[in-house]
Amino acid sequence: MLLIAMFLFNKKYFYLTLILFLIEICIAVFGNDSFIRPFMGDVLVVILIYCFVKAFWNIHSSIVALSVFTFYCTIEILQYFNFVNNLGLQKYKIMAVALGSVFDWKDIIAYAIGIITVLWLENRT
Template identity: 50%
Template sequence: MFQFNKRYFLIAILLFIIEVLIALYVQDAIIRPYVGDFLVVILLYCLLKAFLNISLLPAAISVLLFAYLIEILQYFHLVHRLGLQHSKLATTVIGSSFEWIDLIAYTAGIIFTIIVEKRYRPAVQRSS
């Protein structure tokens, strides 16, 4: 089950750098909240695929359910309940406010990932 995949790992690193740049330098109403959420599920998917030999749909669904769980925990104010509301890192990573549209951004990111994977994966990988 464990298998390092350099390609997915490099994509995950690139997406992580983009996410950090968005968090540090973008203060707008579209890119930071929605593009960041769209990209984060792709990042998590690539990170999962970088270390585990798991097929497309189980990986995509796992990442999507994890993202939904984090968003639901935001609804229940997890950061405040843990006493981490003053931690910039905790509020950035876990988040501090629930928004329905974030669930849509996560879903769109996973749908995009599935489409790209099905379309661009080499034929050899598709058969396995």
């Protein structure tokens, strides 16, 4: 069976993406605590990326959720191996911040909570 990702603009997911992006900016700019910024920001970022993908492509929610979770877990594992410094990206501030530089199991837990939340919301009856 061939899976084809069809472009399909979805306003609901687009608006959710914008709202979540603004919340993430507020967390980054104003958050200076030990829970909201480091943990809730990670929970929300996977939901943000999920909504972004769903805003433009008609792909089954489970596939998008698993793909987003896998992507973020891969980035987290690469942080363990200090890949930002190994690739010489530390001098590019935006890249270094976006990719992160410190491995933390709590981040993977936060990503899992975000994806579980997405799947729960998408599959409630």
